[in-house]
């Protein structure tokens with residue numbers, strides 16, 4: 201059956217689909233011949249009888265590989281339209297254009313067969329419904345997939361052999377360049393070298409990529425970058441340093457002079473999407489140490505990796521230690537549970553005075569399983585004990601450290617100044633060059649002159665900015681330390697305990713100091729104390745025993761000495777008298793407040809301290825009723841007698857109550873006594889008004 205006979209009116213009644221694709225954008229721009237041949241297939245469709253306006257061209261997948269259908273929108277549209285029965289014919293230059301993957305290819309064939317859609321390539325016209333054509337198309341698909349493999353293998357083989365020798369030229373990170381002989385060397389631009397050296401030095405000093413970014417921003421330093429493509433390819437420009445720039449530099453072995461290849465692999469998901477993964481070091485295809493000059497040693501590179509891993513571990517699954525943060529818990533990020541070995545978390549509770557107190561808790565398992573926390577303890581005591589230990593360890597080293605700190609500060613400031621001066625010099629050079637170019641141009645050639653003038657203005661602005669940065673840094677005191685400043689730093693650093701305990705020292709700095717000397721701390725709480733095993737770098741272990749801090753109710757318990765004093769005072773004083781004496785002696789309750797009658801009464805009731813009344817009653821003194829009964833009078837009479845002084849009572853607490861000694865006798869009858877006195881006065885002619893013999 202010839203080609204034309206396969207085309208029926210039913211096919212012609214539907215649209216013709218022309219699928220155009222090239223694998224990479226490079227091919228799209230450079231290999232225009234292939235594109236022309238692909239578009240020419242439209243003529244083929246017209247020759248077979250389709251009107252030109254019914255030939256639908258799908259070229260949405262330019263620059264996409266045929267290895268998978270996942271990201272090829274155009275191919276997916278083609279498959280959809282075929283399955284909906286809209287396509288009479290599908291045209292592609294060769295079947296590899298349609299798919300280089302058998303699964304995609306056979307799916308398309310199956311759909312074309314079901315929907316009676318023809319397939320046309322440069323070699324001929326096929327009807328997937330016919331067994332011979334189907335066989336041939338299947339074979340072409342298989343060859344197309346295999347071809348992809350062979351193309352890759354040929355390319356990869358050569359690449360791998362070159363890479364194994366370390367000779368494969370790859371794009372170098374900024375700061376490294378190829379010399380004319382093709383060898384890798386440091387960028388001859390001293391500004392670039394200084395910026396990279398400063399980055400690595402700052403990381404070594406601070407141990408944190410974020411701190412490097414902050415240091416560059418604070419000092420107003422820029423970081424170099426190079427245009428990779430475009431009209432300015434290879435040209436250097438300066439950017440504000442970003443966190444990803446720092447991580448890229450720290451993770452890149454080339455800065456340590458090592459050649460590597462095959463650090464990543466691409467992984468294809470089930471849905472056909474590919475992504476790249478970084479392989480573990482031992483699986484890299486090629487790693488050659490000391491292959492070329494670098495900015496740091498390979499050992500330093502390894503140390504940086506370890507630091508980054510440790511920093512990242514604070515976010516990982518089993519967080520052992522994290523970078524220091526702002527909270528007051530000194531040991532945050534260093535504490536490990538002595539019972540189960542998990543990392544302990546920091547909680548804070550506020551005291552009445554508003555200060556935050558740290559608590560260390562092992563609660564991960566408890567939260568996960570809804571059980572009580574493994575152990576939890578107040579951290580204030582542990583923090584203080586560990587700080588004391590650190591200062592004790594540090595004192596002999598203090599002066600040495602101070603000098604090192606001082607000289608490093610001076611060095612870093614000078615380094616930053618050199619970089620800034622370099623910026624100014626470079627900008628000046630660029631501005632001069634732009635000026636020369638501008639002056640050299642024929643002024644009547646307006647187009648060129650305008651462009652050069654704009655460039656000259658741009659360079660002048662850059663120069664002014666660089667000069668500003670430089671001047672501002674000088675004014676901001678970023679200049680090298682004077683001898684006076686150095687002396688002051690020495691004086692401060694020589695007394696590290698004072699510096700450490702100075703409230704002006706930020707908590708973060710205190711924690712960093714702690715981290716320099718402590719690897720981790722394992723805490724175990726027993727019934728009356730906390731055991732803290734402090735591990736120092738190098739494996740030295742110190743064990744501290746810290747008294748368990750008081751529970752809230754314990755912390756607010758009235759001191760035993762005060763209780764004893766109260767007991768002593770109550771032997772001879774009422775509550776109100778006792779309160780007056782206690783407050784005069786400045787004794788305080790468990791909550792640190794002065795005593796009141798109410799609070800003292802409550803305290804005595806709770807502690808079982810007998811009151812004065814209880815004590816007197818126990819000693820046998822009588823209440824007013826009992827005294828009245830004993831003397832066979834009414835309580836009112838007892839009161840009158842007491843007022844007259846005929847009997848004595850003792851005041852105790854509560855509603856002006858008095859207690860009376862037992863065994864008191866009835867006083868003589870006053871009325872009778874008065875009459876007797878009166879008679880005596882008449883008898884002895886004594887003036888009764890001068891009578892003083894008792895209460896009347």
Ligand SMILES: [Zn+2]
Nearest residue numbers: 537540562574
């Ligand atoms: Zn635990």
